[in-house]
Amino acid sequence: MTLDSKIPAGPIEKKWDTHRFNLKLVNPANKRKYTIIVVGTGLAGASAAASFGELGYNVLAFSYHESPRRAHSIAAQGGINAPKNYANDGDSIYRLFYDTVKGGDYRAREANVYRLAQVSNNIIDQCVAQGVPFARDYAGYLDNRSFGGAQVSRTFYARGQTGQQLLLGAYSALCRQIDVGSVKFFPRREMLDVVLVDGQARGIVARNLVTGEIESYAAHAVVLATGGYGNVFYLSTNAKASNATAIWRAYKRGAAFGNPCFTQIHPTCIPQSGDYQSKLTLMSESLRNDGRIWVPKQKGDKRKPEDIPESERDYYLERLYPSFGNLVPRDVASRRAKEMCDNGYGVGPTGLAVYLDFSDAIKRLGRMVIEEKYGNLFDMYHEITGEDPYKTPMRIYPAVHYTMGGLWVDYNLMSTIPGLYVIGEANFSDHGANRLGASALMQGLADGYFIIPYTIGDYLATTKFKAVAEDAAEFRGVREELSAMIKKLMSINGKKSVEEFHRQLGKIMWDNVGMARTRESLKKALEEIPKLREEFWNNVKVVGESNDLNADLERAGRVADFLELGELMARDALHREESCGGHFRVEYQTEDGEAKRDDEQFCYVAAWEYAGRDKEPVLNKEPLTFEYVKPSQRSYK
Amino acid sequence: MNVTLKVWRQKNRNDAGRFVTYEVKDISPDASFLEMLDVLNVDLVKKGEEPIAFDHDCREGICGSCGIVINGRAHGPGRGIATCELRMRVFRDGDMIVAEPWRAKAFPVIKDLVVDRTGLDRIMVAGGYISAKTGGVPDANAIPIPKPIAEEAMDAAACIGCGACVAACPNSSAMLFVAAKISHLALLPQGKVEATTRVQRMVEQMDKEGFGNCSNNYACEAECPKEISVLHIARLNREFIKAKVL
């Protein structure tokens, strides 16, 4: 496999403009003759489908949700970045570009990141025009807050519900296109495979989740906007249904998987409290604007936080990183919290938590201001833990949150399968080894509104298509394979539930491929995962019928894929003998415990290629070059 | 704690449906209501019985997927929460809990506790948007919006589209849901342009979907997880009358 990133030549500020000019256009009258399938209608998918519809393409959009508004994007809390410099604090496109490349620990493509920073300003304009009620100041202008890894205030927000409001904006744009008939939306459909004809992505096969029917849809191009795969760990902040099936099945059809091991562990989540727990709840990073993180100076101190005097508290982030303090990037904050707890300073019943304390901010700004900024987050915390964060500090612990890895795409967002595009969290592109806060929403909407509408046109205009219908042999073949797989899952009739397998896999992943990875732990995962997978295919129990709404069957297929993806993640983590961003290999750290990169050997994207069942995948490398932001040891001191 | 659960089981749209009773044992009071159902479902699967179907996803009160009538109340006891935010600690050991789907003509049951709420999407498709094409829009700060107006628009925009207002209403009216969207967009300068046709079309679609009329019962506001105010219904009515007069 050859990886051609298709990065345009020329100075970085000009690349996107030049490229846009060079892209071939589809004649407006011809656009409706082209059908584009968009799988997933979260921020990335809804914005792309709406924009394609506006341009005049014939769009088929799919989601396993009942409505686009239910996508996982809805849960994003904190905000979205754009270097508008409304705060007049020295922000610029270049600075956002710089922060993102550095924040990603020099494992992202410069050209992509620069383009992202460039178009991010348009996103804010677009959202405001759609009616997104961003927070405003008393003069009526847009307000900003700060996020980790940045020293400027560039994050736009709508209370603690930014993702909701942005998704509702994109959803409304999509509704408008459904209204005029350019987009057809298929709810409760789960894409189970992509169909290739003569090597091009020409359609999908999906399961109608209500009737169980296996349906085929043909098109000229397919766009996957199916989100991240953090749920491979079972416990994560992702929505329960988030899964890897779409991208995993595309991988098995020939799309390379980029940096699968790059996972983000978010520092501020509500700690786990029991075995029954089904997911972890994020407390937005924006809280670190006003909250101070600390642990008792004395190990195992069991006093109530209120009873521990100032002098006996260790505000360790402020101590270790005086210039960024509580706003260091996520990977750094998470690792330090884990380290504190591992060394016995953790608090709460399990000792796996640190304090996030608002008492100073409440004293300084008053309860009203804090309530206005974070009211819904405080309520959520109260609801879940039964404790009132206005009175006592929150207890927080890191949790799996986001996956920087995903299907490899070139500058046009096309995967290694011609005609198969991947956008949003599902691709590997812009965040390198660590994503900065408030930049996933930015990337999803940049991809959907402002990048793919241009790049897909070039592909359609320059590609020869033969006529393909849903009854073609290629579709029939895939439908038969899928029916056989479903039949197999339903017939094993073993003793263990899908849920139990998923939890077991999650534990293997968290213990061995989680926040601190070692050669031994990764080797152990590589032994245990295939064993568990083997057991799954012999001992799983899936009940109900396949021609009916059957959540158990849906989950079984997803867990089957996680059981394969988990192994690839461990393999990728084992091969990357360095630490960078969220990928922390215990063997590779600096004296003061920071991630130690090895740019000589690992300054590349690892793009894994499927080689067939029970065969080792092939590693392809896309070298990364840095012309503008020279790699250095990241310092947030 | 232990509870007795009486759950509505219905195989599919055509099945008549019935209540089935289950004993659930040793549940932590800190578990959520849905986690209690998860535990019960794993038991059911192991016994070879079909698990109880219910919609859910985010489990933090924002996606609007979940929705169960618990002990006669949409989203169960407590104010301002969705079903997924309900914790077992609000019940007492030994309680009998009744769980049913949203019941409304416009929300046909798909299976057990899962209903079809796509009628709400069709109302949105009928004008629940501002026609802003990707690209050609002015700078975000070009139109300042007074903070109180922006805040009020945000209050209305917080609707999660769960349909509890419909389930709570004796007439199965979707008025609070529609009013929240009308109000959110009509408050903002950029949404005013299309306000007239928007309110007409959305109300027309609401009627077409088989949702009932609003008789100012206000049960909707009481059960709304986002505590959307019925004052927005008054704004919808004003917009609607304005549209008729014009």
Ligand SMILES: Cc1cc2nc3c(=O)[nH]c(=O)nc-3n(C[C@H](O)[C@H](O)[C@H](O)COP(=O)(O)OP(=O)(O)OC[C@H]3O[C@@H](n4cnc5c(N)ncnc54)[C@H](O)[C@@H]3O)c2cc1C
């Ligand atoms: C709790 C939380 C808070 C966050 N806060 C922030 C924040 O403040 N700022 C920020 O920038 N980022 C934040 N993020 C990250 C951000 O929300 C996500 O990365 C982003 O929303 C992903 O968008 P997406 O469109 O790529 O995917 P998603 O929103 O996950 O959408 C995926 C879509 O694909 C569909 N789908 C998936 N598979 C299939 C299939 N096989 N068949 C059919 N349909 C399928 C789904 O139905 C859905 O419509 C947060 C994440 C979490 C978990």
Ligand code: SF4
């Ligand atoms: S108005 Fe309230 S109850 Fe009705 S759909 Fe919206 S959030 Fe749910």
Ligand code: FES
């Ligand atoms: S599961 Fe999302 S609101 Fe309840």
